[in-house]
Amino acid sequence: MxxxxxxxxxxxxxxxxxxxxxxxxxxxxxxxxxxxxxxxxxxxxxxxxxxxxxxxxxxxxxxxxxxxxxxxxxxxxxxxxxxxxxxxxxxxxxxxxxxxxxxSLPKPAEPVKELGIESIQTYPEGNLILSPGDKIQFRVKAFTHCTVKTIGDTRLYELPVTQTKGMPGIYQGEYTVKETDSFSVMKMPVTITDSLQISTTRETKQVFSVMSPLASDMALTKGRLAHLEYGLGDDRLGGAKIGYIDSNIVLKIIGKVGTHFKVQLSKSRTAYIPDELVTLMPKGTFTPESLTDKWNVYGDDRYDYVKVGLFARLPYQSYQFTDPSTLVVDIYGATNNTNWITQLQTAKEIRKIDYQQVEDGLFRITISLKHAQHWGHLIYYSGNTLIIKIKHQPENLSLKNLVIAVDAGHGGKNTGAVGATGVYEKEITLAVALKLQKALEKEGAKVIMTRTEEEFFDNKERILFYRDSLPDLLLSVHLNSSEDPFRTGGTSTYYRYIGFKNLSLDIYKRMLELGLKEYGNTGSFNFMLNSPTEYPNALIETLFLSNLDEETKILDEGFQQQMVEKIVAGVKDFLKESKEQ
Structure with missing residues (x-):
């Protein structure tokens, strides 16, 4: 039954x-x-x-x-x-x-019943290029009550069943790469030996090698969307990004995991970068490091600029802080040689600027802003001069004076979610985005659209398009989805950087006035359209297209218009708060 x-x-x-x-x-x-x-x-x-x-x-x-x-x-x-x-x-x-x-019920896991090794897992996962001091972790499922060893006679120890959900024969241990190691592109052998000294060996699926002294250990970033990642974790949004960096930045390679190079940023910081985003440099390329040279701080009619002279294009990372509003930029590989900072009165948004040598190879710039709201920044190089470009708060915070980007999510072959009626997310986002365009233009705003018809745009194309057109705000319209068409639903908004939170939060509060279920205002969201630092941006997951109640609402053009009006009201709230702060 x-x-x-x-x-x-x-x-x-x-x-x-x-x-x-x-x-x-x-x-x-x-x-x-x-x-x-x-x-x-x-x-x-x-x-x-x-x-x-x-x-x-x-x-x-x-x-x-x-x-x-x-x-x-x-x-x-x-x-x-x-x-x-x-x-x-x-x-x-x-x-x-x-x-x-x-x-079919999943078959319960069974212990290994005779001398042998059933499986070998290694961490980090994937093929590895290693440096001295790196660790390879092993987790092996094998016959119980035996001796298990791997490279260098490293012992793997059988865990108590209290730590393995009752499964005997789970062995763990780790090997630390030594200065004297020279193995190259090999699978690691794991040997199991019983009490009668009978042994059997099995190799890992992954291959391992130690970086050769003759191999290139420097790389140069390429393209307009090169980025660093914190670690090797991954989900449907990709690895957690540290941030985008400029092209032609020299990075020191200390290893490789799968398709990601491991790079040394400073004495205590490492990061990862996809191998497709770098070009290997000839052996003998200098390690990226530089003294700081002269500084200039000034502004024009839209931006303030901090220019820091360096002798090489070094990697960097930026952070936004609020209460008080602050922008922090770390430059990796830089050492302080600055004795003064020339500041001109043309700078309108920078309240004060300071710096400190946090540790060897980590130089930090702290920029205090005049307004509570962050309006965006961009970091790039001109030659070897690092430029931090900070946007002024608009003088007139009304929609008729602003440029608003409206992004209709998905499109073309990227259909997005699908509702019970067969309607695709890409169709609804376009319908809502076009209504939002009309509503914003009615308020006098200039609106830039990702798409106004059914066509495909890659998210990378969207980011570059808006990097070149530089809107004041970006609103990305989407619909959510779940396996459960009954219980999971609600409206939600998303931001990545804390300095841009208020835009998404104000829209979220207005959307809830429609009587919609709360699904939350989510921060640190690793969605590509939330990743630009150049302008405040918000991802709006209007409803769950998978929820039949909410699909009914979103198919109603009258309800689409109500949502659009709430989004516009939320933007107005954001502008009003920014003006009052």
Whole structure:
């Protein structure tokens, strides 16, 4: 038997471009996409659409259909095969569809039953190029109560079952690369020996090597979107970025993990950079380091500038702080040789500037700002001179004096999420973005659009486009998605840098006035459109397209307009607060 949960939906005044003529029944499923489905979890959903006035049954049980034609059924499967017969009926006509699930419980893990090694995991994961002092961690599943060793006679120790969820035969240990090591492109052997001194050996899947003294250990960044990453973690948004850096910056390579070079920034700081973003330099290239030279601080009608003379293009990192409003820039490989800073009265946003040598090879610049709100900054090189470009707060904080960028998320082959009716996120974001453009222009703002029609733009293209056009604010419109079409929903906004938080927060507060469920205002968000430092920006996940209630709302053009009005109101709140601070 299978437990079938039928949900009832209420909605009125909705539109749906995917609806069919009311006298022709049909069933269109967005989940699952196949008739036969192998699953390893009990909770599943059948999600799809039919004609707006059709009646739908699943195995004879009636399912309430949304006015958009959407419907969904939550399934609680039992192990084995279960077939669901769907029927859509109107005016004596019937459309049917069959869906079968095969639910298999995951097999419980079993210990290794004879002398041998079942699996070897190494950390960091991937092929490694190592330097002396680097560590390789091993986790091995093998026959219990044995002696397990790897390179250099390094012992791996069997963990107590209290630390392995009851599984015996889990061995762990680590090897530290020595100055005398010279292994090159090899798989690491792991040997297990029992009490009778019978042994067997298995090699790692990954290959390892020690950096050769003759190999290049310097790299030069390339392209307009080179970036450093904190570590090797990864998720759907990519690795956590330290930030973008300019091209032709020299980095010292101390290793490689998979496709990422490990680089030494300072005595106590390392980072990673994708190998596609650098060009290897000839052996003998100098280690990136420099004394600081003369400074200049001045401004023009839109920006203040801090120019720091260096003798090499060094890597850097910036931080925003609030209360008080401060911009901090760390320059890696720099040593203080500055005895004065020339400051001109043309600087309007910089209140004061200071510096300190935090440690060997780490030089810090601290810039105190006059206004509480950060309006953006850009760091780049002109020759070997580092330039920190800080945007002034606009003199007139009203929409009619500002340039607003509106980004309709996804587009073209990048469809985004899909709703139960079959509507794609890319279509809704474009519809909302066009309404937002019209509303902002009605307020007198100049609006720059990523796209005004159905077409594809890579996120990297979007960032470069806005880096060149430099709007005052950027609003990126999206819809969220979840596996659960009933319980997960709500509106949310996102920012990455603390100095830009207020824009997303003010929009979020206004969106909640529509009676929407809270999904949160999220910071430090590693989305590419949140990554620019040049202007305040906000990602707006208006609703969950996967939630049938919320899909109904977002398909209503009247509700789209209400959301647009709340976004505009949130921007106005942000401008008003900035003016009062």
């Amino acid at each position: 299978v437990k079938l949960i039928i949900s009832v939906f209420l909605c009125a005044g909705c539109i749906n471009s995917f609806s069919q003529t009311p006298d022709k029944p049909f069933i269109r499923l967005v989940q699952p996409s196949r008739e036969s489905n192998l699953v390893s979890w009990s909770i599943n959903f059948i999600i799809g659409s039919t004609c707006k006035t059709c009646m739908v049954t699943v195995n004879g049980s009636s399912v309430k259909v949304y006015p958009t034609g959407a419907f969904a059924v939550e399934l609680n499967l039992h192990p084995g095969d279960t077939t669901f017969n769907l029927a859509a009926v109107i005016n004596g006509k019937t459309a049917t569809k069959k869906v079968t699930y095969t639910y």
